[in-house]
Amino acid sequence: MKKINFAFIAILLFSYTLSFAQETENNDRQPGHTNQNKFKQLKEELATPNSQHTASGAPGVNYTQQQVDYEMDVVLDEENQKLSGEESITYHNNSDDTLTYLWVQLEQNKRAKDSKSPDIEGGGPDLLYSPEKFATKFIGEPFDGGFNIVHIKDRKGNPLNYTINRTMMRVELPKPLASGKKFKFNIKWWYNINNHVPVRDRSGYEHFPKDGNNLYVIAQFYPRLAVYNNVEGWQNLQFWGGSEFALEFGDFKVNITTPKDHILNATGVLKNPKKVLTKTQYERFKKAQTSFDEPYLIITQKEAEEAEKTKSKEQKTWTFDARNVRDFAFASSRKFIWDGMAVNINGKTVMAYSLYPKEGNPLWEKFSTKVVAHSLKEYSKYTFDYPYHKAISVHSKNQGMEYPQICWNYGRPRPDGTYSDRTRDAMIGVITHEVGHNFFPMIVNSDERQWAWMDEGINSFIETLTELSFDKNFNTGNLPKDIIPYMTGDQSNISPIMTQADNIQQLGPNAYTKPAAGLYMLRKTILGEELFDYAFRTYSQRWMFKHPTPEDFFRTMEDASGMDLDWFWRGWFYTTDVSDIGIQNVDLYRITNKPTKAVIKIAKQYGVAEDQIRPSIYLSTDSITANEPKNAMDIKLLSNYIDTKYSRRADAKIPSYFYEITFNKPGGLVMPIIVEYTYEDDSKERITYPAKIWRKNDQEVKKIVTSNKKIKTIVVDPDLETADVDPSNNLWPRAEKSEFDKKKEALKK
């Protein structure tokens, strides 16, 4: 009988898996299935690209966007807690469509007596109620904070027909508005200003009983045009209070009349500083604009405390001019201390300001403006140079909320002026976050009503990078490890990130932490900083002052990085699957010339006896038999080959150890396998196998690892980069003591 030829032995060597295939083969017809591969492209989930939102993720040649300009006169009546205004709106129809009506948003109607917002909350009685909550729920809301529309007129003064559908108002156009045309009209309105503190509202006043003053943070205070875009038509989803805003860009000219002793700041350039500021204030206002190192006080605490003592009956009017902003907001009070600092953004000077009452000090004077400045610089690095002239941080109890160039932030020391590290860090965190919203969504203007993650998640991600550059040990709460408790929760209380904002369960982890942690992972672990940053900057710049959709983000990130990320979007954004990769098994093989049992078995199936198998080299886990070579070079077949191919034997680096490592994946998500091997001499080696390793088998994969040193331990995901929910299977050999037992020992000491 002839020796079996080499090609056949090659089959035999590879037939370890083949033999299993043969054994399980049967004749029962298996049902078919659709493509469930985790790497399947996202074409069915994403909207078909077109010449408005293109396949590359950029705005296309036919992309259109409306423009809405406002001229407003607003009066803040502190005595009656009333805000009234008259606005002249110019609507530019830049779309290709003819419009027969306009939709205007009336967010204050959420606070109207007949508001439906409370009606969408289900559930039985609570265990206990505070008196306020009981009154609100069962006695009836005593406060009417809805809009009162005095009139709506066209430019000639003719009344326009309109229909109010709760927080949305449809204004009928006297004649259809053709593409490229504009329509000018006028709305006069007023409403009762609410105390925002007890109900945690975004807009309103806080009352300070000690000195009898109010601190106003006023927003979504005027009827605002809804967005008409290329993907939704009119974005006229009701405002329920949760999901935020969708707004068009435009130019604002706003006059705000306040008590004469108020200090006010707002979106836009203050046009009459000399008129509304005292001579000293004006000089300091100018001086601050050249103070690049430290915040410069425009109004001191002493001056603010003095101003608190009296209440002027006279009024003054502040004039602001804002170009290309999507909204307008302002803050006003007698109590304000005001400081400012110049920030150099790539050669352009931008002002960072803070407004805060004495109750915010000494925390605010120390950190607020500096954090604003730092945030502007860091965000500009990852996106584009901050295009506006200023950013203001206003002290506001209990809330963080963002508007163009101005935002409200919490962080109040104890009454004695001391504060804990937690209060300080929470304040630094919220200011970074709200200032960051200037970029997302104030400039990269995604639709917040639809997708909370596009502004909150993306912003929380850059916020995380910004905080870590402020203090590398900052507890951001947005890292992959931080989302694990949420992702392992009850599935009936988790929504995919790709869920409309009002319908999301657990908004915080879902719209902030999970997308932020995912993007952090994408940058650090999957794409690498260089590829990620280029693609992310491309997205930011493509969609500056425009309305991007999720597709535009997903597509741009792939288009600009050159990486197929459909698997990542699919898993992290479209499912609630978790990440869990473990080490199932580790086998140590030895090199031998003795055929393995598996080879002998297959050879037998082909009628080949063991001694007829052509001499070969084997990696074996069979128990060692007598006469087997002690080391690799004792195998003649190998040493002969090396002697003919290498000039010196030492040049052939033959590994001493051959490990087969089986990784399993109980988690539904695919992720790269990050493995750290620690050898007997405590040296370490780290290897990352790309996520694509799972493309053909979603349950387990094997890897051969060779070395000259024995492996002591293997750890999967040693730096907790992938949100792996079960760390107990990440270690080989398995930890003998559980985390709990270790903690117990430590705590008992």
Added chain:
Amino acid sequence: MSITQINFVAEQKALQITSRVFIDDLQTELNDRLKTEIELATEREPKNIGKIYQDYLSKNLAFIVNDSLVPFQYIGSEYQNDQVVFYLEVTAISNLKKIEISNQLLTQTFDEQNNIVKVNAFNKNKSFILDNRNSKCLIKF
């Protein structure tokens, strides 16, 4: 939000329990209930905080194993960033058939409080979201 993880460790016949709550929330709740103005995790924290925690937990967490209320041992607590983690243990459990958990952590002060309870026993995972209205859950094996 709080997260309570309960693991049954058969070899030790024990329920090993970790509970995580936000420090700020707990501080508000404790001050609300005890009519105090204590601070947690700062240099002003009271010296007997372990006792305060133990009292608070014993009033707001209960484990009923196989129909009888079993006391838990308070092992200790530690602060992790903005959270406090409690370590508790229930020992000498024989023949585990069911566990009922009553969890009213933070519900006095926070109307919208969600208390997540996760149970792992016999290689099975189950999780519940408890709140102001439903503060109990039951798992049978």
